[in-house]
Amino acid sequence: MTQDTIRNISLWLFFLVVNGLIVGILIQSFLYAD
């Protein structure tokens, strides 16, 4: 794997994990209402 590929995979992971967490926090926040 080239350095570029490793960087792109890391970026995708970072992007998916952080946005996944953000969406999770929001879902938790809205679902907790009931």
Next chain:
Amino acid sequence: MLVAVGIQPTGEVAGASVVEHKETPMFFQLIKAPDYIASLKGRSFDTIDFRSEIDGVTGATLSNEALAASVVNGVTTIAAEQFDVHIPIPDRPFEFGIFELAIILLFAVGLAARYLRQSLREVLRWTTQVVALLIIGFWENSPITLAKITTLLSGYFPDPRSNVALYLLIGGFTLSILFLGKDIYCLHVCPFGAAQRFVNAIGGKRLGLPLWSVRLMNQTRNLIVLVAVAAALARVEPARASYEPFAALFALKGTMLQWVLLLIILIVSLFIRRPWCHYFCPMRSCERALLDVRQKSTHLIRSNT
């Protein structure tokens, strides 16, 4: 927030309880409700100084004030209707202390820094970041959040006398972007930005991201902010729009997901400059929207002259 208040026939407060609230659980944890309610129990309503009761409980969150105001409202109503005792509540003065002064100074220094040479600007920037981290972060835990913006968007404007800091922060943020085209809040005043800056200084790396990833992250952030604000407004629950991990860092309170989010952001901050600010912070979307308004207004004014 709906609060039930009980008063004994003899005039003592029997208790109070929050029956319904629209805060996120994490924010609600920050409210000093049990302590406050316990402190009123057994006291006769005509011996309570309600002004100092509200002032005593008011902290960084709007909810503390809402809780105290609800209890006072309940007790005074029962006192008037059932006991024919009318308790006067004096007007509250504007709250202005070290916190509010610090906000004004931070904005003023941020503004002045624009006109100074680079080396001096850097020194001022580090200074403002230390002050912001300590005072706005760890001391007051009051950075601007999406919940606060959504609260104002919902048409609810908290009492300015007890929320001077809130209006200073949001006013400073908005006006500096609209009139100067510069976001002084994010650069100098935001404590979470400061925290990432310090972590990055420890890591010593400043990796650049490819354009495609920056675009993707910006578009995703805008979409998330839009959906969160729309859902919160639709449910008339502005506090639920927030997803920032600020409270986890500054008040050490948060859900598991917020702790994990905070940890990841701080670790990544070692390698990338202020990753939260650049790619995930909802204030960035607000900044872009305000810059857009500025650009369109400038264009409109120029084309009319």
